[in-house]
Amino acid sequence: MPPCRRGASGFRGVRVRPSGRFTAEIRAGGFRLTLGTYNTPELAARAYDAAAWRFRRPGHNMNFPDVESLEEAEFLAPPPCLIDDEDRRRHRQVQRRIAIAERDEQLMRQWRAQFPNDVDNTDAFFANLRAQRRSNRRHRRAVAAFELENPNTTWTENDPRWDDIWTETTSDDE
Numbered sequence: 001m002p003p004c005r006r007g008a009s010g011f012r013g014v015r016v017r018p019s020g021r022f023t024a025e026i027r028a029g030g031f032r033l034t035l036g037t038y039n040t041p042e043l044a045a046r047a048y049d050a051a052a053w054r055f056r057r058p059g060h061n062m063n064f065p066d067v068e069s070l071e072e073a074e075f076l077a078p079p080p081c082l083i084d085d086e087d088r089r090r091h092r093q094v095q096r097r098i099a100i101a102e103r104d105e106q107l108m109r110q111w112r113a114q115f116p117n118d119v120d121n122t123d124a125f126f127a128n129l130r131a132q133r134r135s136n137r138r139h140r141r142a143v144a145a146f147e148l149e150n151p152n153t154t155w156t157e158n159d160p161r162w163d164d165i166w167t168e169t170t171s172d173d174e
Helices: 041-054 070-076 085-114 122-149 160-166 169-173
Strands: 014-016 022-028 031-038
Touching: 014 041, 022 041, 031 041, 031 085, 041 070, 041 085, 122 160
Parallel strands: none
Antiparallel strands: 014 022, 022 031
16 A cells, blocks of 8 residues: 655645645545644644544544544644634634534444444434434423413523423424
């Protein structure tokens, strides 16, 4: 097998910017997530490794194989350079996308564990998730109806839980 292509920086997931700085990126779920811009390729590679650990990538996909845990990788990874509010906004957006991608991968692992021999049976898994959500919604409505009948309720007038009782009952049939 040919060696892994690591680009001009010499590290996986690190690109050289025209300004001479280095950008760390990782692919997840068909998307390329930019992790930040760093002054040296080593710092960008540490940031890539921390993200790779979060996505549970195998050890041979890491730049520094001597790191043995997610906590150690995150400790060694520097924070990205956040210069202005726009950088901070983009960083928060990337962090949200990483969290969503982690949740998607967690659900896929759960699905594979529930259906080990039936890779094409996604309908049953998601029907089960919909049933759980529907049950939770019914429970919230029942609690709200109880509080409506209770003269000594502790809910305030602006409590968002009141909204559960006013939603249409036809949404249960989704």
